[in-house]
Amino acid sequence: MSSFHSQLIVIMVPFPAQGHLNQLLHLSRLISSYNIPVHYVGTSLHNRQARTRVQGWDPKSISGIYFHEFNVPSFASPPPDPGSPLTHLQPCFDTAQHLRGPFATLLKNLSSVAKRVVVIHDSLMSSVVQDVGSVKNAEAYVFHSVSAFTVFLHLWEEMERPFPISVDMLKDVPSLEGCFSAEFKNLISNEYKCIKFDSGRIFNTCRFIEAPFLDLLGRQEISKGMKQWALGPFNPVVTLSQNKCRSRHGCLEWLDKQAPDSVIYVSFGSTTSLTENQILELAVGLDKSNQKFIWVLREADKGDIFAENDQISQIFSMLPKGYEEKIKGKGMIVRDWAPQLEILEHSSTAGFMSHCGWNSCMESITMRVPILAWPMHSDQPRNAVLLTKFLKIGLAVKNWASRKDLVSAETIASAIQKLMESEEGSEIRKRAAKMGDDVRKSVADKGVSCLELDSFVAHISR
Known part of the structure; x- marks a missing residue:
């Protein structure tokens, strides 16, 4: 672990769905282990959800994570429909956009007391953190909560296939038909438009799992010069269950x-x-x-x-x-x-x-x-x-x-x-x-993911 970074603050901005909340809370623990203060932003409801369900470690034991609970308008919480996945959560997702104002205020306050503020946000919360572009000593990094394989295919298809890839890679890939509701597809499209101000991409994966797809994402045609880090696995490889x-x-x-x-x-x-x-x-x-x-x-x-x-x-x-x-x-x-x-x-x-x-x-x-x-x-x-x-x-x-x-x-x-x-x-x-x-070896001392995390922390601490 490095020494205390008194002039660096990290803000985490997760998307309010369990698989997203969980991953960025785990990443908060990893970054906090470098003695960097981490501020986790959300509603009281979703911060409580993240902390209640976290496994493998106790968030109460991590003094370097600070939870900010902001109020948003109430939203409908209808029962789920097996025939229309995620549609019952759309009101919750839409309401999360109201976090932009409170986030901007927090960013302004923290940037006034720190040399640098680093914002790590879920790709589906890009519009919420877009004001980072107007703060001179702040920079943002987008976290993709899905596999590098999935992100690469999405960007490659959106960019109209800027270079050829192996036919073997494509033959088993399903279309996106039926994967998303129209409302959720619209949300993804709107949020990805705001990613342009980010300084880099973060993935919860490692090279032992997805090296070929990380390499493809790193190509200039896709990355446009944006740096990327594979910092996973975020979750502990040994839990507290044996306690x-x-x-x-x-x-x-x-x-x-x-x-x-x-x-x-x-x-x-x-x-x-x-x-x-x-x-x-x-x-x-x-x-x-x-x-x-x-x-x-x-x-x-x-x-x-x-x-x-x-x-x-x-x-x-x-x-x-x-x-x-x-x-x-x-x-x-x-x-x-x-x-x-x-x-x-x-x-x-x-x-x-x-x-x-x-x-x-x-x-x-x-x-x-x-x-x-x-x-x-x-x-x-x-x-x-x-x-x-x-x-x-x-x-x-x-x-x-x-x-x-x-x-x-x-x-x-x-x-x-x-x-x-x-x-x-x-x-x-x-x-x-x-x-x-x-x-597991990759997160051990001198392992590839351990070195990747060291590299990311060194980069944001520069």
Whole structure:
């Protein structure tokens, strides 16, 4: 760690969705470890959400992170609709634009007492921080919460393919059709227009995972001279779960009783809702697989996760009658927020059936766990291709081309058995373990990600 940077202040501005809040809070911890004060900006609701759900470390133990909670207008928080992902969160996303004024005031105040203020903002909060351009001793860096693979393809396509790339790279890439609602596509477009004032790009990835795509992003045609840093993984590679003084979730106690590498973890993130028919097929498929499993069965987040939710009981009424009694000893259903990082870290966890949100991908890779890919929306279909076709550390449960089709119990059971019992599955598990080991080494002293973080801190401290 370097000495105290008394004249440098960092401001983090996350997008108000779980996978975004979480990543920038983890990055706050990493930068704070250099004795640099970090100011984390949001509403009281979303700062509380970030701190309540953080895993692997205790934000109360980090004295160098300061939370700023600004008021925004109230917003509607409708229930999620399985047929229209993210639309129920759009009012929350739109309201976040009101943070521009409070952010500008904070920036002005901090810039008056510091030699330099560095703003690290989510790419979807670019308009909120655009006033950084008018502050002489401030500079901004855009954080992309998705994979370098996904960002490269987006920019390359938006720039009308400024140079040729390998046909093999493109043959399995799904189109973006059906990935976003019209409202969310409009939000992305408007926010990306404001990225032009940034001094560099930051990714939660590392060269062991995405070197070819980081290299493509670094080409002049794409970068336009903008610097980039791959600082991941942001999440801890060793969590607090082994601290015996700390209370543990009941699912971890259940995992303690299982054999090593014997359990499939099933979770589709904070923005996914399944139809009743799909819940039934998944329930039967997990049972038919004859493998141990932990299934996080919960509704997608509302804009306000702390508001009363009467949909929990409705979800459980969709399970087959007597299901939980039938799977006793074989499976466990988690009804609330699960300690995902600690589940993936556990020696009994062998695979992760996932929606392939990038936060979950990075956590799974870090913990050496292969993925059963079942993308739902947004960047997830392309992340799934990265995992299954390029990195070869996962298997597809559902391809994006058949996104409107019900995934049958037989398909689900077959995918699990293939990962757990076949020679191909064994090779995938070995590759996932090897990549996880490499990524863990990258954050150790003198590792590639450690040096990258040192380089970034040196750059902003210049």
